[in-house]
Amino acid sequence: MIFKDFSENELYLFMNGKLIYKRWLDTGVSKVFDVMAYDKYTLASIKEPRNENGLLIVKARIKLTPTENGGRKSGIISGYRPNHVFKYTPEGKLCQTYIGDINFEGENVMPGEERIATVRFLLVKELEQYLTKGRKWxxxxxxxxxGDAEVL
Incomplete structure (x- = not known):
């Protein structure tokens, strides 16, 4: 059972009576309290205050899957934050997702298109091993x- 609650400036999300997510509406900062709630293993929020050393930044080629192949129906804009997956279990399940925002120049990237972009990841020690030139995710x-991406 999922329950939402609002206060003056805060959104709370509860699952089975347990607080799992909080968002401060004026700043956009969010915090995940129960990382197992949605089978998503994200450990922090990209909007949490961090210094420049708190991010891993890479250039990447981003390609969105065409709509007819199961991709989005609409494009994405700069600042979009999907889940980034570098590894799956032998059964095809996600091992871990990472938070990173995609930033590019110009118009939206539409399904089926590709674009060179800057991707900023939250600094998570395990992530560094994946960010080598030519690595796809x-x-x-x-x-x-x-979609998919490749480190340039």
Missing amino acids: WLHEGPNII
Whole structure:
């Protein structure tokens, strides 16, 4: 059972009576309290205050999956934050997702298109091993793969 509650400036999300997510509406900062709630293993929020050393920044080629192949119906804009997946279990389940925002110049990137972008990840020690030139990863919205990326 999922329950939402609002105060003056805060959104709370409860699952089975347990607080799992909080968002401060004026700043956009959010915090995940129960990382196992949605089978999503994200450990922090990209909007949490951090210094410049708190981010891993890479150039990447982003390609969105065409709509007819199960991709999004609409494009994405600069600042979009999908789940980034570098590894799956042998059964095909996500091992871990990472938070990173995609930033590019110009118009929206539409399904089926590709664009060079800057991707900023929250600094998570395990993530560094994946960010080598030529490494590919997948972009997810929940369980759906909506594109892929490659470190340039």
